[in-house]
Amino acid sequence: MSADLWGEARFGVPGRGSDNEQYVRPFGTADEGAYAVAITPSTTSHVAGWEHTRLRVAVCGEGEYADHDSNDEETLVVPLAGSFRVEVTEADGTTYDVTLVGRGSVFDGPTDALYAGRGSRLRVSLVGPGPRPGRVALCGAPATKQAEPKPFRHLPASEVPVELRGAGRASREVRNLGLPEVLDADSLLVCEVVTPAGNWSSWPPHKHDEERPGEETALEEIYYVETRSTDPRGTSPVGYLRVYGTAERPLDIVAEVRTMDVVLVPHGWHGPAIASPDADLYYLNVMAGPGPERVWRICDDPAHAWVRETWADEDADPRLPMGGRR
Secondary structure (H helix, E strand, O other), X not given: OOHHHHHXXXXXXXXXXXXXXXXXXXXXXXXXXXXXXXXXXXXXXXXOOOOOOEEEEEEEOOXXXXXXXXXXXXXXXXXXXXXXXXXXXXXXXXXXXXXXXXXXXXXXXXXXXXXXOOOOEEEXXXXXXXXXXXXXXXXXEEOOOOOOOOOOEEEOHHHOOEXXXXXXXXXXXXXXXXXXXXXXXXXXXXXXXXXXXXXXXXXXXXXXXXXXXXXXXXXXEEEEEEEXXXXXXXXXXXXXEEEEOOOOOOOEEEEEEOOOOEEEEOOOEEEEEEEOOOEEEEEXXXXXXXXXXXXXXXXXXXXXXXXXXXXXXXXXXXXXXXXXXX
């Protein structure tokens, strides 16, 4: 076997997860203040070079709230379960008071969302009927590329593009609620992916860790996960995520994931994300990077890119889209 082929084989097969301790955050291992999940400078201080993405997830009961002073960050508020009131004070003193209708769960379809530029102060509280407690994500990134903060935005669920990607057992649903064609932001990119039980997503494996104009952008990525059992006996729902590096930048992550677990992707090929046969898999992707162009531009692993050619003769999974809207 040639050195090049050996490299492809070695880095493209499952490993032992030797980097899990640094990059995988099971629920309960990354909390901060009012947030049950927090990927922030203080909780990632041991991760060399991690600097472009943030995530905070609050679990709120009736009358409970979470405050966030964004400082140099921009913020996208995404309800995961429940409806939320969001009070925003922008850097210039302008105020907004918005109720996000949200949804019963991430598997019920897209949600409305709220964007606040850098320098804003936010208070998020659970309101109205729905799950108790509720869960809400605050996706963030340092917003220092533009001279002025980007404008406040309340994005209705009806304006969130829903895309069916892949085919057959590689079918998944992508909700592009925070990509450039939908949201005007400084650096932040956000989307949701739902993978029905038994399917693979993030497939073929791809990466975005180099600035190559027109071909690839360098983006850190956070995977925040939720799972849902499809077994009437209520077995514990799990999914699996794989991240692997190159010969020049090795990385080895093999993670079993459940609701409110987080996997950090600093670089390298990521995929597959596997939904167990008895569990639907959801993940919220938060991305940002140092480059001048705010765009999601990827490069497939050459060892697996051919699979895209097979999709032309396959239909998308009929279970999609979840929530009933395309």
